[in-house]
Amino acid sequence: MTIQSEYLKERRDQEWRAELRNKLKGKERTNLPRVHMPEESPEERVKHQNLEVNTGLSKEQALVEASRCMDCANPTCIEGCPVQINIPEFIKNIEREEFALAAKTLKQTNALPAVCGRVCPQEKQCESKCFYLTKLKKEPVAIGYLERFAADWEQNSGIMDIPECAPKNGKKVATVGSGPSSLSFAGDMIKLGYEVTVFEALHEIGGVLKYGIPEFRLPNKKVDIELDVLKKMGVKFETNFIVGRTASFDQLKEEGYEGFFVGSGAGLPRFMNIPGENNNGILSSNEYLTRVNLMGANNDKNDTLVLKGKNVAVIGGGNTAMDSVRTAKRLGAERAIIVYRRSRVEMPARVEEVKHADEEGIEFMNLANPLEYFADEAGRVNKMRVQMMELGEPDSSGRRRPVPIEGSETDIDVDLVIVAVGVSPNPLIPACLPDLTVSRWGTIEVNDNMQSSIPVLFAGGDIVRGGATVILAMGDGRNAAKSMHEYLMTINK
Amino acid sequence: MNQIVEKEFFSENVVKLVVEAPLIAKARKPGNFVILRVSENGERIPLTIAAADETKGTITIIAQKVGVSTEKLAQLEVGDALIDLVGPLGKETDIHNVGTVLACGGGVGVAPLLPIVEGFKKAGNRVISVLAARSKDLIILEDEIRKWSDEVIIMTDDGSHGKKGLVTQGAEEVILREKVNECIVIGPAIMMKFTSLLTKKYNIPTQASLNSMMVDGTGMCGACRVTVGGKTKFTCVDGPEFDAHQIDFDEMMMRLGGYKTEEKIDFEQFMNRS
DSSP, X not given: OOHHHHHHHHHHTSHHHHHHHHHSOHHHHHTSOOOOOOBOOHHHHTTOTTSOSBOOOOHHHHHHHHHHOOOOSSOHXXXXXXXXXXXXXXHHHHHTTOXXXXXXXXXXXXXXXXXXXXXXXXXXXXXXXXXXXHTTOSOOOOHHHHHHHHHHHHHHHTOOOOXXXXXXXXXXXXXXXXXXXXXXXXXXXXXXTOXXXXXXXXSSSSTHHHHTSOTTTSOHHHHHHHHHHXXXXXXXXEOSOOBTTTBOHHHHHHTTEEEEEEOOOOOSBOOOOOTTTTSBTEEEHHHHHIIIIITOTTSTTSSOOOOXXXXXXXXXXXXXXXXXXXXXXXXXXXXXXXXXXXXXXXXXXXXXXXXXXXXXXXXXEESEEEEEEEEOTTXXXXXXXXXXXXXXXXXXXXXXXXXXXXXXXXXXXXXEEEEOSOBXXXXXXXXXXXTOOBOTTSOBOOOTTSBOSSTTEEEOTHHHHSSXXXXXXXXXXXXXXXXXHHHHHHHTO | OOBEEEEEEEETTEEEEEEEOHHHHHHOOTTOEEEEESSTTOOOEEEEEEEEETTTTEEEEEEEOOSHHHHHHHHOOTTOBOSEEEEEESOOOOOOOOSEEXXXXXXXXXXXXXXXXXXXXXXXXXXXXXXXXXXXXGOOSHHHHHHTOSEEEEEESSSSSSEESXXXXXXXXXXXXSOOOXXXXXXXXXXXXXXXXXXXXXXXXXXXXXXXXXXXXXXXSOTXXXXXXXXXEEHHHHOSEEEGGGBOHHHHHHHHTTTHHHHHHHHHHHHHHO
């Protein structure tokens, strides 16, 4: 038995959990239907950029849903969680109405439960390993909704539990970037007794949680409350600071930093390199979302502007594409269209995001690929030429490859185009460190312990993966914290 | 932090600010820029560093009032602080000993040109600077440029200072007179375009420093993209300096006008409010 499974067993054997398991018969639990997340109506929500679409479970809903969980002896759900949340324990705490303890359980391994409860693709993680799904072929326990319920309950209670930290060990470490991987790393290292400074290039902490994900999916104030907990635990935050530029790694080492975690994210937006793509009115999803989410360009009181369009095309089929197209709708687009080269089932976006987009009147132009853009005299895009595609043989990703249909080109009127076809790693850090091994795509190469070719430098998230999810980045941050702790303890013996 | 310690108007619309920024002052190299925000609701404004004093821990930035954000910047007084300031950003200028360098600056483009001129001079080059503007009061940093140049030629559109004519006339005069090994040009896009065409004619390697639109300035948004040698580059991380003969200046000028309508409305509203 591993330490982890022994620990889980010990927790499961607590008297209250055993009692709770016997309170209801198995059938009484499994016969309950999965809860539905309450939502704002599509008509109302498209009017507001900052109105959250999912409104969260009521207490009654949460109690029923929590009672569905069988508190399995072998909780496979945890295997699906990159940050190893003790899922049955937090859910059972909800069932016995100990919501504060549920939140506390989450925060043992997850620095950002209110974030993860909203943006994690649970259907691909914990919920995909749920007993209900794998054994009963029923809908899994809504672990994500319950996580959000517990985290929100604590936030709304006004009393945030501050996780305990080990006595200071006198060592300083730094993160480069303040996105999910860095925050997760910082949360674990501060608990282990390190002094932790999070360095961020932008003027706001949170990385993609702030500049990328729109408020209607993740309100900034939810992020801020979780950041405040990290602050209270002792994590220091430095904005407007580019490690490697504002001060070099060597300068920081001289200031006593012994370990660095690079979570600088996927910087460079990718474009398709097709004719007319540099016309005005064609921008990356990063630019579009940053102007709106980080700079508040949708609000007149802010100086930053954002181009508005009547006919907006968003190129791509991922979550960022959905965020962009739904933002365009909220900013007044008459037509907001997803243009994606594969069919709807191959879209990488979460099913929930596609459903929400659909309800909001987003048009889907599937099996279509942009070929060229045309502009008016001032250089503003006014038309795009797309080629229709059909699906051929599966490619290396296992998805059927889109193949152009000859002679199928059509022109559509557009006055704003958002390109959301992926990102490349941010080149700033590798450019400052000639000894750092990077792949030919520019991602930092790390071993299984998230350690790079420079021993004191660990990395995780999109700068390593090239483009992933919040929760995978957070898992990397945790792994890196564990490894760096072991490493720093060994070399200092 | 980020306190303004000195302020001077060079002309009605051009202001010099000396800002407390010890880390940036220490780290910056010629060619680098900073991004700043004036206040809580402010835009992120990219501005090249004109000078730095490592001992005092200050940097000098020069801004021209062109819209709401630069108007607000120019309204700050000594003692006020910028809410945000980050840098140094961008690649540093490739400075080495090449022989004779022709440095052409137009308008506020002379500000970023200054540390480059200083760098080339210190690297042992003969430096000839050509500064151009519409009229005398728009010629900035003349004395500072003189300090690091073997010769300075002033060109004004109206002949109110130096010679009457365009920057290209001043530059061509030098090229015809003596061997120029390298040229650097910074100024309005149209001025860089024609200077670049001139030096191309004489086969002189030329660098231009671009003032593209930016949001984050760290390689994230792609607003600053520019076509160089047929390929899309990002001014913030690949530049700001590029081989001028490879830059698609027409596209760049078109892109600089991308928010013209929105900016105009925004500025009118701002001026009506204040």
